[in-house]
Amino acid sequence: MWIHRPALAVVVAADLWDPHAHAAIIEWLVKAGRESASPLVLRLALAQVASGAALIGDVGQAIAAIAEEEALADATGGPPVYYHRLQLVAIRGRRQEALDLIETATTAATTHGTGQLVANAHWAAAVLNNGLADYPAALIAARQGTAYDDLFLSGFCLPELVEAAVRCGEYDEAATALEALTERTEASGTATGLGIAAYARGLVTGVEDHYREALEHLEESPLLPSRARAHLLYGEWLRREGRRKDCRVHLRTAHELLSGAGLEAFARRAADELRATGEKARNQSTHTYNQLTMQEVHIARLVATGATSNEVAARLFISPRTVEAHLRNIFRKLGITSRRQLRDQPDLSPGQTS
Template sequence: MLAAWRDDEEHALRVIDEAIQTATARGEGRALGLAHHATAVLCNGLSRYDLAFEHAQNACAYEDFGFYGWYLAELVEAGVKCGERDAATAAQSRLDDVAQVAATDWSLGVTARSRALLSEDRSAEQSYQEAVERLGHTRMTVELARAHLLYGEWLRRHNRRHDARERLRAAHDLFRGFGAGAFTARAAAELRTSGETVPSRGEAPSRSLTAQEAQIAQLAAEGLTNPEIATQLILSPHTVEWHLRKVFAKLGLTSRRQLSGALTEGDGAAS
């Protein structure tokens, strides 16, 4: 599960795939549920919500009492983010039932966070505040960080940029301290959108790219499509897309249009 939070997407997917193969061979439903959950966490961090939704649904097929609440929470977030609102609402209803049985700060805090995602009005803020307060009483720091992140995203969408930056900074710092690379990048992207410059860690972000990632990023910045890059580098379009997703996560970007500026900043820092 820890691999799903870390920077190396390739390594995480390899570990998860091995876990799925082993669990399938042994007929271990609990392990399969956890593997799909780990993939959903990874993909929610990478903002790949369609894929997160698919794996969260697969995880929820295994109604393991100990982990079912985790699966449902991922399904709610992914469902809301990718437009599968009916499925997210159904998952929230089941999550409410699970939370009432457990009645812990963790279960009630995660449920409040998920409820806020589905709220249409200002009641969302009350739920986000409850989530932050309850999760702040637990040792689940990474779940607290996610509450700050989602609350910050909500505040920014409501044009409360000062309040949003406070929450997003808290999320960014917690994720970075935990080593959750994809979620750190997601928080950084939100901070930039809110108008704040994310503090440098002393090195241009583009220096963290591998040679192949940097080459693919440069070609994409020049306007080449994935198939054109694949042809030029003798790769498959799928491999090009894979590396570009890693580039976006490392640089905290959300679109190809941002690539040129990010790579130029890296060159300036290196000179």
């Protein structure tokens, strides 16, 4: 039974491109971690909540889970965990913040000989740089990430390698990466995997039906960033084909999805493409989590569910007085005056960490 090897189950779910199985494993892990009060299980659960949230584009939930995981690590003296933080900064697309964490994680991985963490850092760099449209840097990182062929994360690097290689004119390399990606995703047969492989195929072949196939598959996937990227890539292709009216529909959809989720680098890329068609992108949404620290986000989300200061303090291994001090800062930053008003704030709805 997978419940006896939850960490392995997470890897298998990822290798199968199955976000639904991943979500089920996360739900079990959180419940088991809370009930057992095992720091090891609970930290794994929280890291997976953050990882899953990053992959579906829920930045607020990822931040909250990371804050709780770090609080638990501090309380128990556990070593730092990086992979969930890498996934968040990569998809969020804040260049300097991401580069700093990638450097820290790479140093830690090199020091302790952790190959999977190195692969995570390379994947994060590839995603970040594709979002920033720095395709040569993305190509280098994706090549390094796919070199770890025995690790599931090399599969996640393949679509990044395809995109970066196509943009850099390395078409043979892109075709080879697409072949490997197709083999993996067809074996799993999930809508997510098939959709990502389809838009990668569109990049290599320039065939419109491949982009349409990607959108059809990804409509069934909870991975908002992948769905948005499919619209972005299709819109970019349509613009280069001179189909300005058609491309705007997909570029607008991509920008709305990406900016609405706070995925800043890819959102800017979509906005740049829209401007190239003569249309101005709407301003990005303002997110509550952009105004608060990571720990403040988590405290605010807990209080929004009705948790008392004592309950929050116990959860985060801090004093009730510290919770109250954080709440005062939260109220000041958000321009509110009561706990009840937190429930009406965007990005503070209860998530899987409850």
